Structures are given as structure tokens and as C-alpha cells.
Amino acid sequence: MKILYDVQHPAKGDKNIVELGMVDKVETDGNKVTVTLAFSRHRDPLAEYLIGSTKAVLIRHIPGVEAEVKTVIKDPGKKPAGLDLGTEELTNVKHIIGVASGKGGVGKSTVAVNLAVALARLGYKVGLADADVYGPSVPKMTGTENEMPEAYKEGEKEVIMPLEKYGVKWMSIGYFAKPEQALIWRGPMACNALKQMILQVRWGELDFLLIDMPPGTGDIHISLVHDIPLSGAVIVSTPQAVALADVEKGVNMFRNSSVNKPILGLIENMAWFTPAELPENRYYIFGKDGGKAMAEKYGIPLLGQIPLVQGIREAGDDGEPVALSSRPDGEAFVLLAEKVAGAAALL
Numbered sequence: 001m002k003i004l005y006d007v008q009h010p011a012k013g014d015k016n017i018v019e020l021g022m023v024d025k026v027e028t029d030g031n032k033v034t035v036t037l038a039f040s041r042h043r044d045p046l047a048e049y050l051i052g053s054t055k056a057v058l059i060r061h062i063p064g065v066e067a068e069v070k071t072v073i074k075d076p077g078k079k080p081a082g083l084d085l086g087t088e089e090l091t092n093v094k095h096i097i098g099v100a101s102g103k104g105g106v107g108k109s110t111v112a113v114n115l116a117v118a119l120a121r122l123g124y125k126v127g128l129a130d131a132d133v134y135g136p137s138v139p140k141m142t143g144t145e146n147e148m149p150e151a152y153k154e155g156e157k158e159v160i161m162p163l164e165k166y167g168v169k170w171m172s173i174g175y176f177a178k179p180e181q182a183l184i185w186r187g188p189m190a191c192n193a194l195k196q197m198i199l200q201v202r203w204g205e206l207d208f209l210l211i212d213m214p215p216g217t218g219d220i221h222i223s224l225v226h227d228i229p230l231s232g233a234v235i236v237s238t239p240q241a242v243a244l245a246d247v248e249k250g251v252n253m254f255r256n257s258s259v260n261k262p263i264l265g266l267i268e269n270m271a272w273f274t275p276a277e278l279p280e281n282r283y284y285i286f287g288k289d290g291g292k293a294m295a296e297k298y299g300i301p302l303l304g305q306i307p308l309v310q311g312i313r314e315a316g317d318d319g320e321p322v323a324l325s326s327r328p329d330g331e332a333f334v335l336l337a338e339k340v341a342g343a344a345a346l347l
Contacts, residue, residue, distance in 0.1 A: 001026060003061045004035070007053045011046055017054070024072050032066040033058055038074045047071065085199040087229060089159075092205040093127075095344045097264065098224065098233035100254075102246025104215040107269040108236040109137045110316055111306065111336075112212040114323035118330075118337035120167035121323065124207040127162060127169035129198045131224065132214040136174030142166065143319020149175055160201045166324060171201050198228055208344070225259045231347050232262040234303060234340060238270045239290030251298050264343040265301035266291050267336065270308040279328070282307075301343065304336035 004023055008014045017023055017037065024038040035054055039047060051069045058067040090096065099112040109132060116128040130138040139145035142165055149171065150161045162169040173193055203209060213224065213233075224230070233254050237247045247266070254261045268291025272282040285308070295302040306312075309329045315322035323333040 003057055004054065006057045006061075007050065009046065009050065017050060022050070024074070031064055032068065033062065034068045034070060036070045036072055038072050040074065085195050087199060089199060089201055089203055090209070090229065093203055093209045094207050095231045095347070096209045096211065096229060097340070097344065098211045098213050098230050098261075099236060100213045100233050100250050101215045101236045102248070102250040104135075106215075106236050106238045107306075108132075108215065109141065109212050110312065111236050111267055111269055112210055113138060113141045113316070114312075114321045114333040115337055115340065116168045116208075116210050117166050117321045117323040118333040119208055119210075119341065121334060122337055122341065124341065125205060126167070126208045126210070127171070127201075127203050127206050128210045128212060129201070130170070130172030130174060130212045131194050131197060132212055133173045133193050133197075135214070136172045138170055138172040138212065139174040141316045141319060141321060142168075142170055144170060145174065145319075147175065158200065160196070162201050162203065166321065169203060169206070171197050173197055194224065195227060208341075222259075225254075225261055230261050231344065232264045234264050234267055236267045236269055237291055237294070239268055239284070239287040241287070241290065244290050244294050247294055248298075251300070262347060263298075263300050264340060264347075265303035266295040266298075267303050268292065268305045271305035273308040276310060301339070303339040303343065304332065306332055306336070 001018060001023065004018050004026075005016045007017045009017060009020055009022075012020055022037050022039070023035065025034075025036040027034045027036075035058070037047075037050060037054065051071065054069045055067045058065055099108060099115070101108040109130075112128060116126050119126045128138065130136045139147075144163050144165055147163055149163055151158055152161075153159075160171070162171045163175070164170070198211065211224065211228070211230075235247055235250050237244055251263060253259060254263050270286055271291065272284050272288070274282055291305065292302050307329060311327065312322045312329050315325070322330045324330065
């Protein structure tokens with residue numbers, strides 16, 4: 001499907017055949033790929049051109065492929081339906097919490113992973129879905145990058161089993177791509193991948209399912225809040241003004257009437273720097289209490305302030321989240337988990 005985005009319809013403003021809903025079916029059998037294109041009852045005058053272009057792009061991108069292009073006539077305006085996934089696998093999940101940030105680089109995934117582990121330490125049943133489909137980092141942070149989730153057929157439905165480690169169930173698109181592979185997806189493809197990472201997974205009984213959302217307020221976020229029954233969200237930021245400016249966008253997105261999801265609170269990450277050799281010292285290199293002021297401005301709780309400590313970064317790189325430890329930086333995430341659990345109980 002990614003390859004077929006290269007086949008543009010000259011008479012449709014150069015939109016591609018996937019966006020136009022013309023790809024009815026893609027089938028593979030060994031080295032043979034068969035694509036079925038859907039046309040309206042009135043045969044497209046550019047049909048032969050599109051058939052030839054489709055075959056050519058397959059041959060160009062897949063060495064040794066045997067390409068075949070078929071056509072089918074369908075009513076105009078009807079497009080192939082998207083992924084037909086329901087919310088059955090979320091039936092036994094009590095709280096679905098989005099972990100969001102207005103911009104990248106604020107340590108959102110670090111917070112999400114450690115929050116999941118800390119909630120598990122408190123005795124909750126926890127899962128985490130890595131919805132940051134463009135930059136999945138959960139496999140690295142949990143030391144599971146060389147593992148592959150199992151999938152099996154259940155009637156007509158395919159079910160994916162999450163990985164389990166540190167008392168948490170993990171799922172990420174990163175398990176299905178090589179670490180060095182760039183995931184260059186257009187919006188609809190990324191949204192479908194996101195839905196599979198959440199709706200097709202056998203989560204079982206959970207108290208919390210955390211969703212590590214990509215930074216920003218784009219298509220994926222809109223798809224998420226419309227298709228996934230989010231209980232609410234927490235927003236991660238750092239104290240500096242440039243990050244807090246983007247927090248406002250995140251708050252406004254969740255409070256928009258078309259989204260209308262409660263915000264449990266704000267988490268201020270990298271609140272201060274504490275060197276290992278001077279554990280009592282605090283250096284406010286990104287500014288002081290910016291997150292606290294922002295939380296007060298929007299009337300949302302400040303759930304926690306996480307220090308910038310070298311051990312947090314090292315633990316993430318080693319695949320052993322710092323929340324597993326009893327050090328002060330680990331206990332900071334346990335305190336955060338208690339606040340998040342308390343806020344969720346009030347929903």
C-alpha cells in the first residue's frame with residue numbers, strides 16, 4: 001500500500017489511487033502481487049494509464065515481482081472501508097490514559113514507560129501501547145527490541161499478544177520494524193497502524209492502559225480520541241517557555257468540544273538538574289516552576305515534577321526503567337503513579 005501512494009491520478013489533482021479509494025484489494029502469493037483497482041460504472045478514461053502505472057511501480061519497487069493488475073466496477077463515491085476493528089479487546093480495561101505532549105523532546109516516552117512500571121509496582125494491572133508510530137522508543141527503553149509479539153487467528157479476526165516484562169504488557173509498532181528503519185507513513189496509514197496497536201491486542205484485564213501518544217495535535221490524535229474510548233489524558237512538558245507554549249495547544253485540543261476528554265493533570269519533566277555527586281542540589285536549567293504556573297493557569301493539577309537525573313537516561317538506554325529502583329529518581333515516579341491513580345479514580 002505504501003508503494004501504491006506513488007501512483008497518481010492525473011485528472012484528480014495528482015491525488016494518488018490510495019487516497020482516492022481506488023485500491024480495492026491487494027493480494028500476494030509468493031513473488032506474485034495482484035492489485036485490484038476499483039472504477040465507477042462509467043469507466044475511467046485513464047484506466048489503462050493507471051493500470052500500467054500500478055504495474056510499473058510494483059516492478060520498480062519490488063525486485064523480481066510478478067505484477068498483475070485487475071479491475072472491478074463499483075458505485076461511485078464508495079471507498080473501501082478502513083480497518084474494521086471494534087473495541088472488544090478493551091472491554092476489561094478500567095482506565096485508558098493518553099500520555100501526550102505539545103512538542104517532542106520533553107521526555108514523554110520516558111515518563112510513560114516509567115509511569116507504567118511505577119503503577120505496576122503499586123499493584124495495578126498495567127499495559128502500555130506505544131502510539132508514537134513515527135518514533136517508537138518503548139522497545140529500547142524496556143529492553144524488548146529483539147522480541148516479536150505473537151499473533152494468531154481467532155475465526156476471521158487476527159489477535160496480537162502483547163509482550164510482558166516488569167509486570168507490564170507492552171505493544172509497539174517498533175516490534176514490527178527494524179530499529180534503523182524509518183517509518184515514512186502518510187496520515188491514514190499511521191492511523192490504521194495505531195488502531196491495530198491498540199484495538200487488535202489481547203490486553204485482558206487491566207486497571208490502566210497507557211497510550212504513549214506522538215507529540216503534537218495532528219491526525220493521529222484526532223483518530224485516537226474518536227476511535228479509542230479514552231478516559232482522559234496527562235500532559236508532559238518541561239519548564240521552559242517554548243515547551244509550555246505547546247502545552248496550551250494540547251490542553252485546548254483535549255478541551256475542544258469535538259474531543260472533550262478530561263485532563264488528569266500536568267507532569268513537569270526535567271524540572272531541575274541534580275548531579276549524582278551533589279544529590280541535595282537543584283539547578284533549574286530550564287526555568288523554575290513553569291509547569292506549576294501553567295497548571296494553575298488552566299486549572300489542572302500538577303501531578304509531579306520529575307528531575308533531570310543522569311540515572312533516568314542511563315536506565316532508559318539500558319532497557320531497565322528507573323522506576324524499578326528505590327533510588328530517589330525511581331521513587332519520584334512512584335509518587336507520580338499514586339497521583340495519576342488518584343486522579344483516574346475521580347473520573
